[in-house]
Amino acid sequence: MLLNGCVKVTATTAEGNLALLAIRIGGEVIGELASLDQQPRSATITTAGRLAARVIQQSDFHAFLAAHPDAALAISRSVGGKLRWSTRRRIDFSGCETRVRIARVLVELSTTYGQQTPEGLTLGVALTQPELAALVGAAEPTVHKIFAELRRLQVITTGYRRTVIRDQRALQLIAGLGSP
């Protein structure tokens, strides 16, 4: 159970590239799949910065779900949401250029966690650029350069641990998620 912080969920593709499957934040459960189906881990979880989490032993997890059907339903919903998201985005993330990957991460985070403010849509997670670089799997200087370009194009504004999307449509186009 993630209490605070942010992790990336990755897996290695057949070509040996690292694919970013998802980003999870505080309040979400990770590592539940292997516990539920008794299979090997389906992905690798890597922290992006400091993290607080609670480890729940498999026996406790199962006992809790058996005693609390509402919790079992919530876990089912969460697993379903992950499957739905993966199905929707069947994109070879790792094959895209860094600019596209950054735009996709920004779209993904802001869609899932963002809040609308007078300045624009916030990212909803407090990430530094090095953390974002880790999430995207890109070198920090490259991420700095692309952020500078996105700022110049007035697509985003940034502050310390704060990114605001000023032009969602433009960001979606850069991410290759919308038609021109």
Ligand SMILES: Nc1ncnc2c1ncn2[C@@H]1O[C@@H]2COP(=O)(O)O[C@H]2[C@H]1O
């Ligand atoms: N496509 C995905 N989207 C979100 N989370 C995932 C995805 N695939 C795997 N995970 C998480 O990553 C964890 C890796 O360990 P588990 O397989 O135990 O449980 C997995 C899920 O919690």
